[in-house]
Amino acid sequence: MAEIKAPKRPGRVTIRDVASDAGVSVAAVSKVLRDAYGVSDSLREKVRVSMDKLSYRPLASARGLRGRTYTLGILFPDMRNPFFADIFDGVTSALARTQYQAMQGVSVHANELVDAMIDRQMDGFILIGPNEESLRLVALAKRVPLVLVGHYEPGAGLLDTVNNDDQLGAKLVVRHLATNGYRRIAMVSLNQEPSTIIRQRELGYRIEMMEQGLGTAIQITRSSQTLRDVQSAIRKILESPDRPDALFCWTDLIAIEAISVATDMGLSIPGDIAIVGYDNTMYCDFAQNRLTSVDQSGELLGLQAARLLIERIEGRTEAEHFVVTPRIVARASSRRS
Incomplete structure (x- = not known):
């Protein structure tokens, strides 16, 4: 044969x-x-x-032998939060006119995935909302160019950070709600350490509540991001005898779920309960949400993160800590008629 x-x-x-x-x-x-x-x-x-x-494409491994692969690792803690898509859009826009390509990964803890990406000779990393202790992040920055988005390391000289002013953003929420006549303003936060942005948002909430003379009404409820935990935490708040008249949720993802729970309980928004989110994602404009939210310019955060990382790769050694000024975008979920 x-x-x-x-x-x-x-x-x-x-x-x-x-x-x-x-x-x-x-x-x-x-x-x-x-x-x-x-x-x-x-x-x-x-x-x-x-x-x-x-249709020539440079072989990444061969380019790595010459010192650079022109690939960047973008790491997310999860893909549930729609705000991460805004950041990624900014990153890809910044890279559009360069030789760099972005490879994304998802991991609650970045170390193992970063090691795998380093083994594949990626030139640098953008970590979004990293759930790592400061010492581990600094140790990683000693190995590879690193930019953090949604994490404060103001004294770190080996890495760059890109954030919005989270403390100011929380203050703007409380100020907006107080101006609209709400007095019992509660915050739904995240029970996740060591998130530095959560600390800053909680601090801003506390400070502004005191400034508005509402210190006795301070109430922070922390929950994981799992749907069941979020629903349980919000329902417990809304069923309490001294139910707040406004909820400040640390992210739009949680605020939209709060709208769902409140509606299911027969509560009107904002008549019975005002709800405010954070991130100003595209879902805020949906008619069923009409969610007031803090705009922290996700695309701009991504653009700046990509810029800083490429500068690091190309030799810049002085640290930069870029901060975006947030603004509140008011919609029907917090405006009394």
Whole structure:
């Protein structure tokens, strides 16, 4: 019986193929790929045309041997929060005109996943809402360029941070609610340590409640992000004899669930209970939500994180801690008629 041979697989397009098609040297193509200093626009365009024509893609492992793979790791603690999509949009927009590509991963604790990404020669990392102690984050920054989004490390010189002013954001919520006549303002927070943004939001809430003369009404309920825990915590608040007249939820995801629970209990919003979220995600505008929320410019956070990481990779050593000024976007969920 004649041996059946598998069809020959087409070979991968190489840098030599690109050089031959463009009529330039291999060294010239290499300079374009490395974005080396002194490469003329005409040479760069000629090589790019040939790369597109031949569908050439640089082999990441080979580029890593030369010192850089142009891949960045973006790590999320979970994918339930729609605000993370806004941040990722900002990151990808910032990378659109660069050679860098973003690879995303999801992990409650970043260490093991980061190790796996480092093994794959990624050039740097953006950690969003990291659930790690400061010492571990600083240790990681000693190994690889690192930017944190949604975590405060103001004294850290080895890494960069991008945040909104979380304390101010919480103050704006309390101020808005007090101005609209609410007095028993409770906060639904996260029972997760060591989240520094949660600490800042709780602090801002406490400070502004005191400033508004509402210190005796301070009430913070902490819950995990699991649906059952959130529903149970909110129902318990709303069933209490001294039910608050307003809820400040630490994120829109929780606030939307609060709207659902309150509606299911037959409560009117905002007549019986005002509800305010944080992040100003796209779901706030939905007619069934009309959710007042704090806008912390997720896309801008992502843009700045990508910028800072590339600067780190390219040699900047002085730390930068970028802070966005939040604003409150008022909708029907907190406006008394």
